[in-house]
Amino acid sequence: MHRIHFELAPDPTTRLAVIDTDSGFVTVLSKRAEAAGWLLRTSGGAVPPDQLVAMKLNALLVDPAVLGDEAWRYLDRVCSLLPDLGVVVCTGRSTVAQRVRGLRLGVDDWITKPSHPEEAIARIEAVTRRHRRGRHESESSPVLAGELEIRPDRFQAFVSGESLDLTRREFELLHLLAGTQGQVLERETIYQRVWGYAMAHGDRSVDVFIRKLRQKLEKRSPEWEYIHTHFGVGYRFDPEPSGDAVPNTPPVPAQASPNGQSSQVVHKSFTAA
């Protein structure tokens, strides 16, 4: 009655990197990964974390033995820089203490060589599985918000047919925000989701892009307010007609989203009911 059925979702192919020198193991693994349609990169030594970022990986399989002394530091850096990356350690003998240390650091699974490639694959899958969940809902369907039309297929947003001329980052930020309408998103979260890796302390990129977005939104849709600032927290996307009477246009009655006004909304301008 019960039948295993594989995900046939075409979109999210798993992107895996393997750092190991055990060529036999790597070869077999490659075959299996290829068969599964994964994208795979292998390396015989440590790969700089920023390169890992650029690869947009889903998972990393690593034998710390090839990293030498730097192993722990490396694992730590990778895990904290890429919290969404599934990290699986696969190595020879190891003590309980080492495994616990690794897992605490952020490693997701720790397997022992010799290991059956099939099991390694299955564990990588298990580690990767969570992430995809609930992600691919709004990939390419247009989103409407206020006067905006957000079209993922074009990487662009429009107001009555006119493009906002968003750059890629701007678009992705807007898309993310619009997809979580009503929720306050913290900067870390935003950065993590748009940039793909952990935000460095003191980074202001998010703020800067928010400003750019607001400018472009304002230019094409001056009567609406889209992005609200929550002091000490982050931003919330919630289109609402602003009280800024724009000369010719009668204020849109519009159902405001059911906002129980939230905290310290900085850009608040309220219609005189």
Add this chain to the structure above:
Amino acid sequence: MHRIHFELAPDPTTRLAVIDTDSGFVTVLSKRAEAAGWLLRTSGGAVPPDQLVAMKLNALLVDPAVLGDEAWRYLDRVCSLLPDLGVVVCTGRSTVAQRVRGLRLGVDDWITKPSHPEEAIARIEAVTRRHRRGRHESESSPVLAGELEIRPDRFQAFVSGESLDLTRREFELLHLLAGTQGQVLERETIYQRVWGYAMAHGDRSVDVFIRKLRQKLEKRSPEWEYIHTHFGVGYRFDPEPSGDAVPNTPPVPAQASPNGQSSQVVHKSFTAA
């Protein structure tokens, strides 16, 4: 200037269920779990999935050996019914095929007995960590208390739709308190959980914030008392309609919550002048 800062999320304590008959293992595990401040339930046999749901678990540790023939079916049902639950299998001998089958089914980790409890804990941690990340970070389900509606997704609390205008810390303090309704929390505990690090001797921040909270609560919900002082101990959150006749509203009789008061409740009565 890199500063370690711990998650200040109102610590969602891990809720773990263990299904196993190996009393030695379970006992040791319990101790560890308790030390870590987890909530733990153990059972010697299969627990119906709907009960698992009711327990609001974060993780499940199970030895399929105690499930008999039903094991696979059970695992399958649990994994597909509770995709957000971290499932760790811990059992004696097993074949690669079995492990692969389990992992494909949705099991997140599969460890082999005899297993060091510390490692089991670490793996459970790893699995829940991943799950929490994949999910929308914060417990975003609203909490109701008295007239209050606390909405983590907005970092804000409302009374009949009106925001209390809490700042971030105020909100987090309130959220913490509301999450431990009825319990008296010591200042150190509060500080630790909200601020994320140990309180310096003589620090009055908690008191100050409690005052701010009380003010804002009072402003929007004058007929209720939410925060009670326990002299020499700390504070307790427990919404109760106050006897203070608010002009128009007849005093609510209301059962006080069943508190085994341990210390003196300072009843705040405000002088009309």
Add this chain to the structure above:
DNA sequence: CAGACTTGTGAAAAACCTGTAAACAACGGT
């Protein structure tokens, strides 16, 4: 009841955040 502590309060000081603009670096195409 006095003395020793604890907690409530209000206000000032210090720390922190955000908007903004402009410099700087990285990239892609010619």
Add this chain to the structure above:
DNA sequence: ACCGTTGTTTACAGGTTTTTCACAAGTCTG
């Protein structure tokens, strides 16, 4: 190599929030 575009970093001004303090008020102990 040059140039325009995009993305990142830095600096600063103006607000907000958090912390700190001194003192008043309240609670417990003996």
